[in-house]
Amino acid sequence: MTIYIDVLFWMRQKRWFLIAIAYGLFMHFGVSPPADLNPAAFDALIIISMALILIITEPLPLPAIAMFMLFMQVVLGIDTANNVASSFMNDAVFFIMGSLMLAVAIVSQGLDKRLALGIITLTGHKTWRIVAGFTAISAILASFIGEHTVAAMMMPVGLTLVRYANKDPKKVAGLTAALLFSIAYGATIGSIGTPSGGGRNVIMMNYWAEFGAGSVTYLEWIKYVYPMVLFQIPFTVIILLWTFKPEQSNLDSAVRKLVIDVARAGKIKGREWLAIFLFFLVFLGWVFLSEDFGLGIIALLGVFLYLAFGLVEWQELNRKTNWGVILLFGAAISIGIQMNKTGAAEWIAQVIIVNLGKVINDPAILQGSVSVLLTGFMSNILSSSATVAVVGPIVLDLGGDKILIGYATAIASAFGYFTAVAAPACTIIYSSGLVKSKDFLRAGWKMGILSLVSLLGLSLLWWPLL
């Protein structure tokens, strides 16, 4: 009887895996491809839809899903093993690998205490100013070093202030939510600002190259997108203070205690200066050399420098880097490339254009709204980078200016305000146990509207000027 229970339990735990397999078998053996879609493209779509089921429900570890996407391309005869292997590794995957390792290296320097002191010096003791400072600093830092790095460094600062404001965080629930969301939403709105703000931006740059749309430099990206980051910061502060209403208007005592805590770390050390300097070099490399060397190679060079100067141990990098995510993005980009090569992405784009074209006459509005709404919706159930990896090939085939559609898609992938799963910064604050899922909805819909309006303004008013 135990064996039956074990089998039933396994089936319960892996039900989505079994559903995905059943779906895949049915589609491959039971359904004929549409007349205008070649069998390889049809199989690529089957693999990607199975992978989506698996990624959203996670019945298997992410690396297993990555391997599934890779071997299925060869098993179904979409491409040869060597071609699949070469599409798996590219500069975008290098960048994701490098930025994840850089995050570990930076966070391990203990620079968060310096950051705390810097913010408090800038903002003073008033709650609204601290919320504004958290939002602005998180946004600006995240645009260069990635939102997960910023959230990991800012969370202790936020939680320490909350703890000093009241021993029971539930008695200052509004303040807690305002501070934590200023970190999460600040980092999220900032992550679109530069290519290095998030892996998804680099994935889009990679697709531009793959789809023959040309290339965009680091500074060009900033020119097109950064105004939206700056525009959103003050409105995000207003939304957070309006939604969560902090119980205390002044955090005098909490700030004083935090400053005493931070002061114990002493003066900034040579090692910390070196860590900052090395990151500055990486940043300069991204700005001036990425067109020749690629963002990923420069990120790896940065990791090399941190290791060479002994600022971080390989064992620590190895332990804390999410290798599963790297494998998954490599595999997702690989299948994305197959969607382009086989014509699957173009076919889906045509289906969307033909069907929605009956409702929306203007092609530009159709392209923009599909790319933004589809990406925005999917980024709330998937991770933002996975969304761009999957949706990117389709939206780039919708027609119109591939670069502008790509910007809109990369920006919309940061609209994951509604759930704790979409953005790493949101997951990080949720893991504190001090904010609830409904808090994401309470503030998220306002942030969603803000971002949609900002993107609309950016595309209608700013981009035509460039």
Added chain:
Amino acid sequence: MTKKKLLVDPKSLKFLTAVSSIEYSKPTLKMGALIASVFDASHGVVYVGERASGFHGSSVNMTRQNLDNWNIIHPGLEVLEWALEEIKKMSPENQDLAKIKFNPDHVHEEDGRVRVILPNDKGSRIELILREGELVDQLRREIQLEDYNLAIIGGSQNKRHLAHSIIQYIPCSIFVLQKFNPRKHYKLLLLVDDSAATRKSVEYGALIAKKLGWPVRTLTVSKTKRFGEGYQGAADLTKAYFQSKDIEVEQFFLTGDPVRTFVEFAGDNHFIIMGASTLNPVKQLLFGSKPIKTLEQTDVPILIVR
């Protein structure tokens, strides 16, 4: 029944209480600690938290390690620290327990869980465990790893969804403390039939009734007006067993749909004890079982003995 070897050996029992938060888990923890002391069982307390998605798991872990540097501990460890203090408060006379000090830095990661190392815990028989993931899966892993005899869990908001999984997949006896009020005077309601699990549930019932001094009622329900030899025999043996332990017992024999009768009879002031189903697991999955349906339909605490 009295002459047979006891199925419940109080010397080797291990109970596990699942807690979720300081706010909501106090009644569950108190009852878990009380039941563990009643049975002189070793007592594990497990906190099962949500696990971050595979995409962001390492970022969350990196943040938590950074938070450690600021002396901000994992929310689950905070709950376990609170649980230890509550257990200490319940047994002020227990010197072994009083010596234990909680240190969030003294944790050991093993077998997919985090175990809090408790110095000076010799004799206290307390385990504090932190796990992350889906509740039923993590409880099952913990119970299989440590071979617990009884899992004590609070009533859940989505009870109907979880009832089936908890009863079918948790591999030990299960005590679901739904709407449990520590100040309320409960009567033990022992459901007696001819199933193999009845004997063990009678032993559990007798131990609880004896230690807590709660009145005991037994209920035997037949679908027809005739009570077969099996049912009658089980009821007689149950009565004899309680009498041998000097516990008074009121016996009831009713006819009707068993689950509906259990639920109506239990009302809101009974504490149900019943045996686990011996039905084939596939049939249980497809059609349910008496314990599953009873748990789904009643709001009183229920102990399902396996």
